[in-house]
Amino acid sequence: MSHPEYILTLSCLDQRGIVHRVSGFLSEYGCNIIDSAQFGDAQSKLFFMRVHFSAENPAIADEALRTAFAALAASMQMNWQLNDATKKPxxxxxxxxxxxxxxxxxxxxxxxxxxxxxxxxxxxxxxxxxxxxxxxxxxxxxxxxxxxxxxxxxxxxxxxxxxxxxxxxxxxxxxxxxxxxxxxxxxxxxxxxxxxxxxxxxxxxxxxxxxxxxxxxxxxxxxxxxxxxxxxxxxxxxxxxxxxxxxxxxxxxxxxxxxxxxxxxxxxxxxxxxxxxxxxxxxxxxxxx
Structure with a gap:
């Protein structure tokens, strides 16, 4: 059985615990990380992250996932996008x-x-x-x-x-x-x-x-x-x-x-x-x- 796949991109002020909180959120909501990359820019003091993951809990709908992550993003003042990995731009x-x-x-x-x-x-x-x-x-x-x-x-x-x-x-x-x-x-x-x-x-x-x-x-x-x-x-x-x-x-x-x-x-x-x-x-x- 295939699961919905997403690509999350985000940036925010660099601070402790960003990767931990994002990966923890995904685990809590039944998501499996396929690949992940991150970069902290010492000059701009910004942190950047891209995560490709699958949503493996059918009980959590797309809208619920987005709403829940929006709350986390707001708490860390993130600029973020969550895109359907299978949707062709x-x-x-x-x-x-x-x-x-x-x-x-x-x-x-x-x-x-x-x-x-x-x-x-x-x-x-x-x-x-x-x-x-x-x-x-x-x-x-x-x-x-x-x-x-x-x-x-x-x-x-x-x-x-x-x-x-x-x-x-x-x-x-x-x-x-x-x-x-x-x-x-x-x-x-x-x-x-x-x-x-x-x-x-x-x-x-x-x-x-x-x-x-x-x-x-x-x-x-x-x-x-x-x-x-x-x-x-x-x-x-x-x-x-x-x-x-x-x-x-x-x-x-x-x-x-x-x-x-x-x-x-x-x-x-x-x-x-x-x-x-x-x-x-x-x-x-x-x-x-």
Whole structure:
């Protein structure tokens, strides 16, 4: 007989007895810990914990478990979430005219490597409507012309927010969506939107960053996945990686290698999010791998 499984994540001021009280609570309520990870940050004085457990007492309903833990959490001033481990988060993808990250995420989704539901893809261009159709995912073309007025941008973003609400979206992924989000939209998506960019920023801003890097003779290229904030490309970092390059590679080769790194880094960040492994620690993250 299978039992309901949950993932509990929490953070609070570091103090004696947190692990003891959480594990004791789970034992008292008939739960069995499958795996657990914790971290105390000496700098922020915060304690972080992730516990994957099964609820093995059929007499204790989901609501009763949550209500009882809420009382414990309040007594220790915890920020916490209790998620159904078997529920697939709902993800909205946003893309412009460069599709490597979109294509990679869709493949991982279709092959079962990424446990999510994708009810919608949004783009300000029409380049990938056929790709979306091949996965039987609705494609929403929400154009935004270069130099669009603030009113036009506001109206376009209102449609994005409408789709997020309609489809009960848990995570928005900017899979090379080349539009700057308004501060209002960034605020609305706090903690549930992930972006990817090449790690040359801020050294190589603007068009063709890999060509700029080639001109400077770089030896490492990389990518950064981070949460979206109102500070462009400066949100809390989730994952980064690099690849070595050399003088014999032309700009096209650098671009191809860079796009591979971007795809992998974004996929890791998304997977960790949907597995509830990422906790915010001020302007940083704690990632339980």
């Amino acid at each position: 709902r993800m909205l993808l946003m893309v412009s005219k460069i599709g490597h990250c979109l294509n990679d995420l869709l493949f991982r989704y279709k092959s079962g490597l990424l446990p999510v539901e994708i009810p919608a893809i949004v783009s300000n261009h029409t380049d990938f409507y056929q790709l979306a159709a091949s996965y039987n995912i609705p494609f929403h073309h929400l154009p935004l012309k270069t130099g669009a007025s603030p009113e036009a941008k506001q109206a376009q973003e209102a449609r994005v927010l409408e789709l997020i609400a309609t489809h009960d979206i848990d995570l928005v992924v900017l899979a090379r969506y080349m539009q700057i989000l308004s501060p209002e939209l960034c605020t609305a998506l706090t903690g549930k939107a992930i972006n990817i960019h090449h790690s040359f920023l801020p050294s190589f801003k603007g068009a063709k960053p890999y060509y700029q890097a080639h001109e400077r003779g770089v030896k490492l290229i990389g990518a950064t996945a981070h949460f979206v904030t109102g500070d462009l490309d400066e949100g809390p970092i989730i994952e980064q990686d690099v690849a070595r390059v050399d003088h014999a590679m032309n700009p096209e080769t650098l671009t191809a290698i860079g796009r591979d790194v971007e795809s992998v880094v974004l996929a890791r960040a998304v997977k960790w999010f949907v597995e509830h492994r990422i906790l915010l620690n001020g302007h940083k993250t704690v990632v339980f791998k």
